[in-house]
Amino acid sequence: MTTLPWAAMARLAGRRLLAAVPVLALVTLGMFAVAAASPFDPVRRYIGDGGVGASQETLDALRENLEAGGTFVEQWWAWLRSAVTGDLGQSLALRQPVDQVIAERLGWSALLCAVAFVIAVLLGTTLGVFAARRPGSTFDRVVTSLSYTLQAAPPFWLALLAIWLFALRLDVLPAGGLTDAGSDVVTPGALLSHLVLPAGVLAVSQLPWFVLYVRQGVGDALHEDPVRGARARGLSERTVLVGHALRSGLLPVLTLIGTRIPELITGALLIETVFSWPGIASATVRAATATDFPLLAALTVLSALAVLAGNLLADLLYGLADPRVDHDEM
Amino acid sequence: MTASAAEQPWHAPGTTRRGTRTARVVVSAVLVSAAALAVLLVPPLFPLDQQAVDLTAKLSAPGADHLFGTDEVGRDVLLRSVYGLRVSLLVGLVAALVASGIGLAVGCAAGALGGRTDRVVMRLVDTFTAVPHLLMGIFIVAMFRPGVWPVVASVGLTHWVSTARIVRAEVLSLRARPFVDAAISGGASRLRVAARHLVPAVLPQAGLAAVLMVPHAIWHESALSFLGLGIPAHEASLGTMINGARGSLVTGEWWPTLFPGLFIVIPTLAIAGLAGAWRERINPRRRSELVL
Numbered sequence: 001m002t003t004l005p006w007a008a009m010a011r012l013a014g015r016r017l018l019a020a021v022p023v024l025a026l027v028t029l030g031m032f033a034v035a036a037a038s039p040f041d042p043v044r045r046y047i048g049d050g051g052v053g054a055s056q057e058t059l060d061a062l063r064e065n066l067e068a069g070g071t072f073v074e075q076w077w078a079w080l081r082s083a084v085t086g087d088l089g090q091s092l093a094l095r096q097p098v099d100q101v102i103a104e105r106l107g108w109s110a111l112l113c114a115v116a117f118v119i120a121v122l123l124g125t126t127l128g129v130f131a132a133r134r135p136g137s138t139f140d141r142v143v144t145s146l147s148y149t150l151q152a153a154p155p156f157w158l159a160l161l162a163i164w165l166f167a168l169r170l171d172v173l174p175a176g177g178l179t180d181a182g183s184d185v186v187t188p189g190a191l192l193s194h195l196v197l198p199a200g201v202l203a204v205s206q207l208p209w210f211v212l213y214v215r216q217g218v219g220d221a222l223h224e225d226p227v228r229g230a231r232a233r234g235l236s237e238r239t240v241l242v243g244h245a246l247r248s249g250l251l252p253v254l255t256l257i258g259t260r261i262p263e264l265i266t267g268a269l270l271i272e273t274v275f276s277w278p279g280i281a282s283a284t285v286r287a288a289t290a291t292d293f294p295l296l297a298a299l300t301v302l303s304a305l306a307v308l309a310g311n312l313l314a315d316l317l318y319g320l321a322d323p324r325v326d327h328d329e330m
Numbered sequence: 331m332t333a334s335a336a337e338q339p340w341h342a343p344g345t346t347r348r349g350t351r352t353a354r355v356v357v358s359a360v361l362v363s364a365a366a367l368a369v370l371l372v373p374p375l376f377p378l379d380q381q382a383v384d385l386t387a388k389l390s391a392p393g394a395d396h397l398f399g400t401d402e403v404g405r406d407v408l409l410r411s412v413y414g415l416r417v418s419l420l421v422g423l424v425a426a427l428v429a430s431g432i433g434l435a436v437g438c439a440a441g442a443l444g445g446r447t448d449r450v451v452m453r454l455v456d457t458f459t460a461v462p463h464l465l466m467g468i469f470i471v472a473m474f475r476p477g478v479w480p481v482v483a484s485v486g487l488t489h490w491v492s493t494a495r496i497v498r499a500e501v502l503s504l505r506a507r508p509f510v511d512a513a514i515s516g517g518a519s520r521l522r523v524a525a526r527h528l529v530p531a532v533l534p535q536a537g538l539a540a541v542l543m544v545p546h547a548i549w550h551e552s553a554l555s556f557l558g559l560g561i562p563a564h565e566a567s568l569g570t571m572i573n574g575a576r577g578s579l580v581t582g583e584w585w586p587t588l589f590p591g592l593f594i595v596i597p598t599l600a601i602a603g604l605a606g607a608w609r610e611r612i613n614p615r616r617r618s619e620l621v622l
Binding site for chain 1: 453454456457459460461462463464465466468469470471472473474475545549552553556557558559572575576579580582584587588591594595598599602
């Protein structure tokens with residue numbers, strides 16, 4: 001194995017980091033603009049029902065304290081300054097600092113998403129290759145139509161049907177949560193059995209894109225000259241399929257990995273809610289229901305970071321996999 | 331149809347892809363028409379009192395009285411699903427129209443004006459793609475309180491990006507074509523070139539993107555409603571129905587969950603089937619290649 005082009009990869013990462021700064025600034029500014037245009041009032045939200053009898057002076061003092069005064073650009077600047085120092089404010093819905101919410105929950109979400117993503121990529125690639133091998137066969141038709149149907153099905157609906165089937169009908173897997181009811185400690189065995197359903201459903205909801213992309217990519221590659229050449233040399237079907245067709249057919253899939261990150265987060269938002277998974281995505285939904293602006297803002301930035309990191313990762317992999325592509329030209 | 335045969339260079343010898351494709355289009359067309367007729371005809375014929383409950387008939391299984399059964403407070407699942415589909419289709423159509431309109435305008439402006447406008451617009455597009463659309467929708471709806479219009483706004487404002495990208499790419503490739511040069515050397519103004527030559531040429535692509543946006547918008551509406559951030563919970567929408575059915579699902583009644591979901595899946599597949607056929611029939615890029 002030749003050495004990796006570390007310098008070029010580092011330059012690409014550096015350029016993306018620079019490009020991420022204006023994007024994140026615009027995302028956060030946009031959030032403050034939307035909040036300013038909405039009927040939402042942070043002071044009223046903060047004091048809740050206690051504000052009914054409060055005097056105007058109290059409200060003004062509170063507004064001062066919350067730095068909610070001024071235009072939304074000033075509020076944004078104040079938020080940005082404290083965010084850079086690591087102070088993301090207080091979550092109103094969960095009654096704890098936002099950074100603590102993230103620290104407690106991020107790991108669970110990352111675990112769920114990573115397991116689901118690996119299953120989706122591996123299973124999707126396998127099914128896609130076998131479907132592409134004999135286009136028009138029964139297997140191909142079943143896989144393709146199932147993929148289109150799963151693409152159309154909302155993940156939360158799939159999750160509920162899976163709960164009905166596996167937790168109620170067959171009674172083989174728990175319906176939600178992290179551990180069994182009444183147990184405080186998370187044991188690896190309990191965690192695994194509680195992870196199967198949410199990760200499985202999240203994987204299945206992402207599966208169709210990988211199946212269809214791999215099927216298309218490998219199917220096209222099977223008709224290209226290198227594959228014809230490999231066949232002519234009398235190489236085994238397995239070598240032709242895995243060594244030649246899959247290798248060139250996988251290139252678009254690497255790009256897909258980057259572009260699926262937002263969809264993965266979207267799926268996690270819905271599936272964590274259904275399965276009461278104590279991750280960051282279900283906290284987002286709770287924050288939204290309670291109009292918890294500090295938490296929502298932090299989580300939106302976090303997901304933007306994840307998306308940008310995913311794009312960078314996909315481009316790095318693409319540059320490594322395709323010798324015609326230069327990292328310095330991306 | 332030789333062009334579409336060239337587009338699908340590989341399929342097993344001896345299988346007639348065209349036959350199954352035609353069948354798919356017919357089935358899709360029938361399903362879309364059935365859905366359209368149902369949402370137009372059922373509400374005036376069978377009025378639905380959103381508040382009415384009938385606890386004596388709660389959670390009755392699908393049967394002759396209630397084809398799709400009843401939910402946890404005795405409401406007919408079939409009737410409410412049709413009402414839910416009506417809300418979803420309305421939100422989907424309006425939101426897709428809003429998103430495609432913004433996308434068409436932004437994409438044309440970026441592609442036709444170029445230069446600084448293009449760079450600013452593309453930076454904006456980067457920003458919008460960096461945040462998952464559902465999360466952006468959740469944020470907008472959370473700030474503006476649930477309701478039909480915040481949902482339409484959140485879907486419309488987040489989904490113009492893909493259309494803008496497609497339109498911009500089309501406009502950029504059109505700008506290099508001889509007929510645009512001819513129009514400019516003939517003395518046509520910028521506005522005239524854009525209005526008479528560029529916009530009509532990208533309309534088929536933009537229209538296709540708009541049609542494909544409808545199921546996407548329905549998906550988003552139902553997801554927001556399911557999370558309790560869309561259509562108010564007591565009103566029939568496919569998302570609120572599935573959310574409301576979670577209690578009865580735990581006790582084993584599957585029909586209030588299954589049927590509203592099918593009302594999302596089947597129209598989505600049907601619309602996508604029609605859009606796919608349309609894409610093959612009028613692929614403007616392929617046609618313009620043939621002309622040149």
